[in-house]
Each structure stands twice: as structure tokens, then as C-alpha cells.
Amino acid sequence: MPELIILKLGGSVITDKSKKCSVNEERISALSREISQRKDIFPVIIHGAGSCGHPEAKEHHLDKGLDQTNRAGIFITHRAVKRxxxxxxxxxxxxxxxxxxxxPLDACTAKNGRLISFECRPLELLIKNGVVPVLHGDVVMDEDRGACIVSGDQLVSYLACAIHAERIGLATDxxxxxxxxxxxxxITSASARSLEINESGNTDVTGGMRGKINELLMLAENGIESSIFHVSRTGDFLDGRDHGGTVVTSERS
Structure with a gap:
């Protein structure tokens, strides 16, 4: 059986975050070829929103929740990430x-910015039948805020446990x-406390690198190791080789 992995493609990797909804078609095609060449893995792909979603969410203040003035932001932000x-x-x-x-807008609900449900059965059946699911950071309806932005990184931490992924990798810039x-x-929970992590200088409503580390530390607490590496080392990660990046793990590992 192929190894079930989660590969998360950072929004900064597949878009130009300095330009509104600027898709890096060349990079996406190159990554797709890398993935297609590996027959001993089965990937679940999750990607960030990058410049297709973050600016729209910020413009409509969806990071602050939903009210009578910004309801159109749900459609506008979702349209951008769908593109x-x-x-x-x-x-x-x-x-x-x-x-x-x-x-995720179709499959998830959140409470105070955190996922509380994800209808995973269709995902499981896609995997069982050999169809690769491709998920993304999205606007999601929220019981407390009305709506919120759920990052690709939060999807990683939620789904890794739900689908029992064997390896998790985040390709970044x-x-x-x-x-x-x-x-x-x-990085472990103990060592993370002493880290000073700078946030992205571009529009990001989901926490940048600090957000990634926080999500992956939650996975580590459940005994699930994950990796952060440069996108140019994606092939190394897919093949299980040293990727030269950072491993986030538990104190016990």
C-alpha cells in the first residue's frame, strides 16, 4: 500500500504574496510533476491561500468575524481561494x-476560530478510491464569530489525526x-518557548510561521512528527530523505 502523507504547499510558494491573487503557475506545475513521479506515496494536498484569499479576507475584516457589513466577504474570499x-x-x-x-467552507464548522467539525467520510472514500484530495485555507462558518479564516496549517493539524497520515511535510519559501x-x-514544545519568530511582511490573517509552529506542536503532543522545508527540497521529503529543514516533534521522540 502507498504511504499516506499530507503535503502542505505554502501560499507564499504557489502565489506571489506581494500581488493580489498572482498564481505561480510554473511552480505549481513543477510541484505537480514531482508528485506524479512518486508511486509509493499517496498524498493529500493542502495549500495555503497566499495572495488569493488573504487580501480579500483582510479587506472584508473576516479575521474579526462576521456582521451585517461584511457578509459579501464570504463569497469574495471563497471565490479567490477556489481560483x-x-x-x-x-x-x-x-x-x-x-x-x-x-x-472547507462546504465541509467544516469552527468555534472561535478553531475547527470543531470536518465531514471526513468523503475524503476517506476519495483516498480509498485513489483520488487525491486537494484542500486549502478558506473562510469557514463559525458558531461564535459568524465566520472565520481557517488556515491550511490548521487543516494539517486537524486532518493528520483524522486520516492517520503517516508523514506530514510543509513546503515553504x-x-x-x-x-x-x-x-x-x-523543535519541541520546550525549545519553542524560547524562539522569537518573525511574522510575514505580506498580508497574512492566519499567523505566518508562528501559526505553523503552534499547529505542528499540537500534532507533536499527539505523537505525530512533521517537517518544514524549502520547496526546492520537496522531492527529498517525498522520498523520505533528509530535507535539510526543521522537524517538529515531541519531547519523547
Whole structure:
């Protein structure tokens, strides 16, 4: 049986975050070819919103919740992330990977910004039948706030447990978590407390690198290890080789 993995493609990797909804078609195609060449893995793909979603969510203040003045932001933000999702799915299919987009707005609910439900059965059946699900950061209805933004990183931490993924990797535009310009090879809950992590300078309503670390530390507490690496090392991660990045793990590992 192929190894079930979660591969998260950062929004900064597949879009130009300095330009509104600027899709990096070349990068997405290259990553799709990398994925298509591996027959001993089965990937669940999750991607960030990048410049297709963050600016729209910020403009309509969806990071602050929903009221009578910003309801149109649900459609506008979701439309932007769907455009990016379609680009990823189309590139995967062009490379021979049978895949389909799954939209969190349709499948999830949240409470105070955190996922509390995800209808995973369709996802499980897609995997069982050899169809690669492609999910993304999205606007999601929220019991407390009306609506909120759920990041791709939060989807990673939620789904890794739900579908029993064997490996989790996050492809980013940096070689890992950096301290004084050098990659930190391992992060645990204890070591994370002393880290000072700078946030993205571009529009990001989901917490940037700090958000990633927080989500992955929750996974580590459940005994699930994950990796952050530069997108150029995606092939190394897929093959199970050293990727030169950061491993987030539990104190016990």
C-alpha cells in the first residue's frame, strides 16, 4: 500500500504574496510533476491561500468575524481561494494525478476560530478510491464569530489525526525555521518557548510561521512528527530523505 502523507504547499510558494491573487503557475506545475513521479506515496494536498484569499479576507475584516457589513466577504474570499485551488488541481491532473478540490467552507464548522467539525467520510472514500484530495485555507462558518479564516496549517493539524497520515511535510519559501540565519533542525514544545519568530511582511490573517509552529506542536503532543522545508527540497521529503529543514516533534521522540 502507498504511504499516506499530507503535503502542505505554502501560499507564499504557489502565489506571489506581494500581488493580489498572482498564481505561480510554473511552480505549481513543477510541484505537480514531482508528485506524479512518486508511486509509493499517496498524498493529500493542502495549500495555503497566499495572495488569493488573504487580501480579500483582510479587506472584508473576516479575521474579526462576521456582521451585517461584511457578509459579501464570504463569497469574495471563497471565490479567490477556489481560483487558486482550481489551478493546483488542474496542474496535478495535467501531470497525471487524478485529483479533485475539497472546499472547507462546504465541509467544516469552527468555534472561535478553531475547527470543531470536518465531514471526513468523503475524503476517506476519495483516498480509498485513489483520488487525491486537494484542500486549502478558506473562510469557514463559525458558531461564535459568524465566520472565520481557517488556515491550511490548521487543516494539517486537524486532518493528520483524522486520516492517520503517516508523514506530514510543509513546503515553504524558507529552508526551515531559522535562528540567526541558520535552520533549527528540531523543535519541541520546550525549545519553542524560547524562539522569537518573525511574522510575514505580506498580508497574512492566519499567523505566518508562528501559526505553523503552534499547529505542528499540537500534532507533536499527539505523537505525530512533521517537517518544514524549502520547496526546492520537496522531492527529498517525498522520498523520505533528509530535507535539510526543521522537524517538529515531541519531547519523547
Amino acid at each position: 487558486l485551488n482550481n489551478a493546483v488541481v488542474n496542474a496535478l491532473r495535467a501531470s497525471g494525478v487524478e485529483s479533485v478540490g475539497i472546499h 524558507v529552508p526551515g525555521v531559522l535562528k540567526d540565519g541558520r535552520v533549527i533542525p528540531v
